Amino acid sequence: MxxxxxxxxxxxxxxxxxxxxxxxxxxxxxxxxxxxxxxxxxxxxxxxxxxxxxxxxxxxxxxxxxxxxxxxxxxxxxxxxxxxxxxxxxxxxxxxxxxxxxxxxxxxxxxxxxxxxxxxxxxxxxxxxxxxxxxxxxxxxxxxxxxxxxxxxxxxxxxxxxxxxxKGDIRLPRHTAPPPPGDDAGQSPCLSQIRGQPAAKRVLEIAAAGGHSLLMGGPPGAGKSMLASRLPGLLPPLERDQALEVAAIHSLRQARPAPAFLQPPYRAPHHTASAPALVGGGGRPRPGEISLAHQGVLFLDELPEFQPRVLEVLREPLETGEVHIARAAQQVSFPARFQLVAAMNPCPCGYLGDPEKGCGYECEKAKRYQRRLSGPLMDRIDLHLEVPAVSPDTLMGDPDGEPSLVVRERVLAARERQMHRQGRLNRELDADWLMASLGPHKPWLTGVMERLELSARALHRSLRVARTIADLAHQERVGREHLREALSYRQNLLKP
Missing domain, CATH: 3.30.230.10 (Ribosomal Protein S5; domain 2)
Structure with a gap:
């Protein structure tokens, strides 16, 4: 024929x-x-x-x-x-x-x-x-x-x-894949290697348990990047369907999937990355860093050093978990349900308020530096934490924290409670569900919202964090103490 x-x-x-x-x-x-x-x-x-x-x-x-x-x-x-x-x-x-x-x-x-x-x-x-x-x-x-x-x-x-x-001259066998690489969380950097910073370790555990986004501010050398690199070791291994979806995204950029098949991905693009590098693009659209971090962690160090228009592309994916790219020939969508972790210095020199190391330009340089981060973007970050410098005595002392595998067990237990109760992580809870669970705390929260000048989005994100704190405490109902701790993580990092 x-x-x-x-x-x-x-x-x-x-x-x-x-x-x-x-x-x-x-x-x-x-x-x-x-x-x-x-x-x-x-x-x-x-x-x-x-x-x-x-x-x-x-x-x-x-x-x-x-x-x-x-x-x-x-x-x-x-x-x-x-x-x-x-x-x-x-x-x-x-x-x-x-x-x-x-x-x-x-x-x-x-x-x-x-x-x-x-x-x-x-x-x-x-x-x-x-x-x-x-x-x-x-x-x-x-x-x-x-x-x-x-x-x-x-x-x-x-x-x-x-x-x-x-033609039947030879018979080729069907190909069988070797077993996929297992969960190698034990090989990830351990949380116990970080000296001091008990508050930061606590917030990292909360972020891992509920899938919350996190912004850490503090002077250089405080351990912000080290803390961020420990987060993947606290997360549960990916389910097979999730791992295949992640591997499919990575295969669009390289010939083979990532070797750590079940490990949540960890992406840390440099602050010189362009908007297409972060969100994806090209004549034949390919996924960017935020899609390569799907089901994992996207770490943005020196957050104010990113171009403002680059950071603004994060706003929609943080809400929807998807990236939509429109080109003349194609319109494509990539999944982008990542966990954002960011770090920043309080000012260009990094030592705001320090009479010995600081540059002394609190009112000018610091404010201009911090204004590079828009209010809408800050509203979409669940946890804000000030990470102080570590004292020499603490730095030279013995490890004083729990290993990642111990913290990970608590994270896994908290996530199991969330999936059993609502079938999704706390970061995905809608406003109606959150408000219905407040009960007698509504009048108190109304006053807190006015005093702290919180937007509706910021309040809802704090309520999601409070639900996670309650899950870590094995509590079925969100209490006043959980709300107080969650609201304490909305401190304003942008005021000198």
Whole structure:
């Protein structure tokens, strides 16, 4: 027959969209035409396929070859369509004979020799193929990743090997993925390594238990970055579905998923990062740092040093847990349910109010420095904490805190109570649920809200924190003492 149809997938955000690869061999002068909105890398596929067929010992049909990648209005990029195009040409020209290709999908890039090279972003396609109960044919370098998604995977090294399998000359086994890396929280930096800072450790435990965002302010060397790096070790391991979603996001930026499969991701971009680097973007949109931190921690050190327009892109993801990117050719969404942890100095020199180290410009430089953080952004951060400098005696003394694994057990117990009670973390509780749980505390809270000049959003976030504090204390009802502690973490870090 002179026409063949194979199935592949293109990436659109984190989704893998089905693509029909249609090959027709028609009369006319020999030629190779590709249609279906291919980009440059896809158009170059004809040269890779031609060389791979010849070097693999196959015949290149001396006919007019037309390749259609449907749907025609979906942009196609990368070399992932090389394999289905080559197999389609062999099938249409009769070089494979009669083979059964039902319920199969094909993704792979061809080298000029006919070898198959791994492609990035294989995991979204593998997850989609597994849901469709299709067999996925991929390069051997992508076999572990595809099988990890649960897809029926056939991992091959070359076009020649694949064709021998299809014709029945050899039998390739289905690829089985090795066991995924386990929870390696014990290998994370330990909280006991931090000297002093009992208040900061307490707030870090609250943040981990409820999934709350945190802003730490204080002089240089107080331990803010060290505290932030300990947070992933306090979080529970990811569920398998969560881990696969995280790995799929990372596969859009690199060829393989992160090695710590069940460990929540930890991202710490430099303050020179641009808005597209943080939120994602590009002609073919790719995820940014906030999506790469999905289900994990995003740490922004020296927060006021980020450009204001860069920080403002955080506001919507902090509320919705998603990032929406609109381009002329595509509109895509990426998940971005991350836990924000930020650190800042009180002023450019870092020693505001210190008569010996401070620069002495409290009213000018400090206020201008702190005004780089907008009120709406500060409102969306649940916990505000002043981290003081550590005394030399404390710094040189013995470790005085609990190890991360001990604190983690309390965090896991608090999260189990939240999931049993409401099916979600406290950070996701809505206003109606929070107000209904206040009971006799409403008149007192009304006065506190007026005295502290809290916005409605700031109050709701403090109520979520109070619910977490109660969970850590094994209390079913939120008490006055829990509310007081939660409100104490709304102290204003922006006043010199």
């Amino acid at each position: 002179s026409i063949a149809l194979l199935h592949s997938r293109a990436t659109l955000g984190i989704r893998a969209v089905p693509v029909r690869v249609e090959i027709h061999l028609g009369p006319g002068l020999p030629g190779f035409t590709m249609v279906g909105l291919p980009d440059t890398a896809v158009r170059e596929s004809k040269d890779r396929v031609r060389s791979a067929l010849i070097n693999g010992g196959f015949r290149l049909p001396q006919q007019r070859i037309t390749v259609n990648l449907a749907p025609a209005d979906l942009p196609k990029d990368g070399g992932r369509f090389d394999l289905p195009i080559a197999v389609g040409i062999l099938l249409a020209s009769g070089q494979l004979g009669r083979v059964e290709l039902k319920d199969m999908e094909w993704i792979g890039e061809l080298a000029l020799s006919g070898a198959l090279s791994p492609v990035p972003a294989i995991l979204p396609g593998a997850l989609a193929a597994a849901r469709a109960c299709h067999t996925l044919v991929v390069p051997a370098g992508n076999g572990d990743e595809a099988a990890l998604a649960g897809a029926d995977t056939l991992a091959v090294n070359s076009l020649t090997e694949l064709c021998a399998h299809l």
